Amino acid sequence: MMRKSIKGRAAPEDLPAALHRLETLCRERGQRLTRQRRAVVRQLLAADRALSAYELLERLRPEDGRATAASIYRTLDFLMELGVVHRLESKRSFILCRHPQAPHRVQFLICRSCGEVIEAEDARLAAATERLGDRLGFALDQRIVELTGLCGRCRTREAGPS
Amino acid sequence: MMRKSIKGRAAPEDLPAALHRLETLCRERGQRLTRQRRAVVRQLLAADRALSAYELLERLRPEDGRATAASIYRTLDFLMELGVVHRLESKRSFILCRHPQAPHRVQFLICRSCGEVIEAEDARLAAATERLGDRLGFALDQRIVELTGLCGRCRTREAGPS
DNA sequence: GGCGGAATTGATACAAAGTATCATCAGGTG
DNA sequence: CACCTGATGATACTTTGTATCAATTCCGCC
Ligand SMILES: [Zn+2]
Ligand SMILES: [Zn+2]
Ligand SMILES: [Zn+2]
Ligand SMILES: [Zn+2]
Numbered sequence: 420m421m422r423k424s425i426k427g428r429a430a431p432e433d434l435p436a437a438l439h440r441l442e443t444l445c446r447e448r449g450q451r452l453t454r455q456r457r458a459v460v461r462q463l464l465a466a467d468r469a470l471s472a473y474e475l476l477e478r479l480r481p482e483d484g485r486a487t488a489a490s491i492y493r494t495l496d497f498l499m500e501l502g503v504v505h506r507l508e509s510k511r512s513f514i515l516c517r518h519p520q521a522p523h524r525v526q527f528l529i530c531r532s533c534g535e536v537i538e539a540e541d542a543r544l545a546a547a548t549e550r551l552g553d554r555l556g557f558a559l560d561q562r563i564v565e566l567t568g569l570c571g572r573c574r575t576r577e578a579g580p581s
Numbered sequence: 582m583m584r585k586s587i588k589g590r591a592a593p594e595d596l597p598a599a600l601h602r603l604e605t606l607c608r609e610r611g612q613r614l615t616r617q618r619r620a621v622v623r624q625l626l627a628a629d630r631a632l633s634a635y636e637l638l639e640r641l642r643p644e645d646g647r648a649t650a651a652s653i654y655r656t657l658d659f660l661m662e663l664g665v666v667h668r669l670e671s672k673r674s675f676i677l678c679r680h681p682q683a684p685h686r687v688q689f690l691i692c693r694s695c696g697e698v699i700e701a702e703d704a705r706l707a708a709a710t711e712r713l714g715d716r717l718g719f720a721l722d723q724r725i726v727e728l729t730g731l732c733g734r735c736r737t738r739e740a741g742p743s
Numbered sequence: 744g745g746c747g748g749a750a751t752t753g754a755t756a757c758a759a760a761g762t763a764t765c766a767t768c769a770g771g772t773g
Numbered sequence: 774c775a776c777c778t779g780a781t782g783a784t785a786c787t788t789t790g791t792a793t794c795a796a797t798t799c800c801g802c803c
Binding site: 530570 | 688
């Protein structure tokens with residue numbers, strides 16, 4: 420069965436797919452796949468939005484009452500290293516990666532009204548950032564692009580009800 | 582006397598110029614120009630790098646022992662509103678704007694070794710972000726572009742001494 | 744299935760970043 | 774120079790993130 424895909428945006432993986440991807444990545448790199456790592460992925464997928472580390476912590480409590488901030492941050496660092504989780508710097512929060520493929524240059528669009536986050540992968544924008552880095556003599560190792568505004572739905576809603 | 586300008590990057594204003602600009606902006610908008618606002622601009626200019634709110638607070642202490650975190654944040658919000666100060670989301674710090682002109686779309690290049698920050702204004706990159714926003718139906722009101730890596734100098738230094 | 748040991752997590756304490764509230768003060772106007 | 778509004782001071786607090794060291798767990802191996 421085909422998942423719905425709005426405007427060509429990457430559809431969310433389901434849980435088995437996400438966990439399987441995680442397992443593969445861990446195995447490839449000889450890293451351990453622990454309960455907490457699985458649980459964090461599960462919660463981020465279930466939330467279907469960006470969560471702060473402490474929001475995540477609350478959601479983990481029912482199934483793991485002993486989780487702490489420190490361990491959540493460690494787990495998130497680990498998952499970011501694997502490329503399975505991204506951090507939204509401007510919102511101090513974390514979101515599941517929507518592009519299962521290998522390393523990628525993404526840009527985030529964040530709706531300030533409904534909080535929706537789209538993970539885009541725009542080649543032209545990516546190329547432009549690389550050119551800028553080159554032009555100024557930088558060897559880039561991180562590209563943060565976070566665009567904030569109103570998403571289509573929220574735009575019509577705000578204009579709509581007179 | 583001409584200020585040095587490296588690689589065509591905008592040269593820093595001197596203090597009188599920066600304060601004059603600030604005064605003009607305040608007057609235009611009917612906002613007050615207070616001692617603290619002046620002092621924050623002065624310190625950011627003197628530092629010639631990005632400062633966290635608390636670093637700024639320390640540097641203000643000698644001349645204003647009663648400044649508090651709350652007032653620093655208020656002042657920084659004000660100066661960002663005016664467009665005189667920018668915030669580096671990925672470093673949780675603040676830096677003086679290098680483009681005295683009206684509203685502008687900037688990108689930051691940040692050296693992770695020496696901490697240098699370049700405020701760039703790349704038209705192609707800016708255009709690409711707008712196109713992406715349009716394509717995904719977003720009405721953007723903020724564009725955060727922060728590219729991190731090694732600056733030219735630090736690159737040669739790291740490769741250099743065998 | 745149980746062992747061993749490095750990797751991971753737990754517990755605790757703490758540092759850093761940011762905000763809310765209300766009383767007091769000062770910048771610009773007339 | 775008095776007024777009033779907007780800005781700051783004082784205080785307390787929330788949120789976010791880290792350091793340290795002891796206890797536990799994962800996983801390959803037997
Ligand atoms: Zn991704
Ligand atoms: Zn929205
Ligand atoms: Zn600027
Ligand atoms: Zn450098």
